[in-house]
Amino acid sequence: MGFSSRLAGTRIVVTGGAGFLGRHVVAALRAHGCPGEDIVVPRSAEYDLRREAAVERLYREHRPDVVLHLAAVVGGIGANRAHPGQFLYDNLLMGALLLEHARQAGVAKFVAIGTICSYPKWTPVPFREDHLWEGYPEETNAPYGLAKKLLLVQAQAYREQYGTNAIYLMPTNLYGPGDHFGPDGHVIPMLIAKYFDALETGAGEAVAWGDGTPTREFLFVEDAAEAIVLAAERYDGPDPVNLGSGEEISIRALTERIALEVGYGGRITWDPSKPNGQPRRCLDTSRAAERFGWRATMPFADGLRRTVAWYRAERAGGRLWGAVPPERRSVVSDQLSALSAQQLTLETTGPLTADR
Numbered sequence: 001m002g003f004s005s006r007l008a009g010t011r012i013v014v015t016g017g018a019g020f021l022g023r024h025v026v027a028a029l030r031a032h033g034c035p036g037e038d039i040v041v042p043r044s045a046e047y048d049l050r051r052e053a054a055v056e057r058l059y060r061e062h063r064p065d066v067v068l069h070l071a072a073v074v075g076g077i078g079a080n081r082a083h084p085g086q087f088l089y090d091n092l093l094m095g096a097l098l099l100e101h102a103r104q105a106g107v108a109k110f111v112a113i114g115t116i117c118s119y120p121k122w123t124p125v126p127f128r129e130d131h132l133w134e135g136y137p138e139e140t141n142a143p144y145g146l147a148k149k150l151l152l153v154q155a156q157a158y159r160e161q162y163g164t165n166a167i168y169l170m171p172t173n174l175y176g177p178g179d180h181f182g183p184d185g186h187v188i189p190m191l192i193a194k195y196f197d198a199l200e201t202g203a204g205e206a207v208a209w210g211d212g213t214p215t216r217e218f219l220f221v222e223d224a225a226e227a228i229v230l231a232a233e234r235y236d237g238p239d240p241v242n243l244g245s246g247e248e249i250s251i252r253a254l255t256e257r258i259a260l261e262v263g264y265g266g267r268i269t270w271d272p273s274k275p276n277g278q279p280r281r282c283l284d285t286s287r288a289a290e291r292f293g294w295r296a297t298m299p300f301a302d303g304l305r306r307t308v309a310w311y312r313a314e315r316a317g318g319r320l321w322g323a324v325p326p327e328r329r330s331v332v333s334d335q336l337s338a339l340s341a342q343q344l345t346l347e348t349t350g351p352l353t354a355d356r
């Protein structure tokens with residue numbers, strides 16, 4: 001990786017920099033030659049970015065040249081449905097305050113991280129950025145998707161009125177080492193954790209939400225991090241840019257591939273009373289290639305293998321558990337061992353067709 005002429009020597013604030021994507025973005029910045037002392041990661045305990053005073057203090061104390069805004073309240077379909085108000089309010093407020101105070105502080109570059117959840121429910125596949133405004137998002141994630149989409153409008157309006165250099169990137173569903181494997185997690189870690197639980201407890205069946213027909217596209221988290229750093233270096237336009245792998249896979253095929261990778265041979269049953277989420281998702285990623293020379297490089301099979309290997313090692317080291325929390329583990333194992341495999345249905349702690 002070359003030394004970045006654009007970012008080297010700049011002070012960079014990465015909001016959400018301790019999160020799943022954020023940690024990989026910080027690593028990518030370092031790989032691009034940004035010294036650790038120039039990278040600031042404000043934690044929510046110290047800077048609650050929904051509060052204007054905290055945002056003002058962040059800019060005053062750290063005087064960033066560049067802001068990568070990743071902080072967000074995120075979750076799968078279950079979390080989005082349980083907390084639509086919070087998902088809208090927190091994300092709207094964080095975005096609005098961070099960009100407004102970036103403008104006031106004269107920040108040279110603001111990189112906003114959006115989401116594929118902003119696209120209309122019925123978008124022609126592959127999703128092109130030009131289709132972003134042609135309908136209402138899928139209902140289960142609309143408050144989250146719309147809150148994030150307004151940051152695009154703010155970025156464009158500020159560029160027009162104030163000349164603020166704010167760009168807007170929309171990653172598809174991410175996966176990889178460091179993901180959240182607990183309740184409310186993404187679909188891939190949830191499935192991995194459930195299959196490991198099933199292997200460990202001897203359960204013969206795992207229940208997935210919906211009917212397995214929706215499709216999703218997954219982007220390896222390191223590819224996404226590299227895209228964000230490249231865009232921070234090279235892209236200064238008003239247009240939103242998709243970040244995806246271009247590989248579309250059905251949820252049903254996904255469950256089978258993950259089961260194979262984990263080594264789970266039990267039954268997978270579907271609960272059609274639970275929502276499917278958006279019917280199809282796959283991005284056209286040509287704009288990212290044209291504007292800043294980025295393409296995803298990790299094949300899905302390899303990324304999945306690395307993710308499962310990482311989880312296996314974490315779990316073996318006692319650092320991560322699966323869908324069953326550690327304090328309930330021995331009780332559940334005792335109960336499970338008293339039942340036959342056919343009687344077992346894994347406790348569903350989150351959606352298997354999660355939306356991010």
Ligand SMILES: NC(=O)c1ccc[n+]([C@@H]2O[C@H](COP(=O)([O-])OP(=O)(O)OC[C@H]3O[C@@H](n4cnc5c(N)ncnc54)[C@H](OP(=O)(O)O)[C@@H]3O)[C@@H](O)[C@H]2O)c1
Pocket residue numbers: 015016017018019020021022042043044045047048049050069070071072073074113114115116170171172173174175186356
């Ligand atoms: N994961 C995906 O599949 C995916 C897909 C598309 C887009 N994205 C976008 O990528 C970004 C990162 O997502 P992620 O999956 O990495 O999420 P994550 O692991 O949950 O990280 C989010 C981070 O946001 C910070 N945060 C939340 N509320 C905050 C507050 N009130 N004040 C300050 N910081 C706050 C948290 O900081 P603390 O740790 O300090 O609490 C947390 O580390 C988000 O903008 C998300 O919308 C993610």
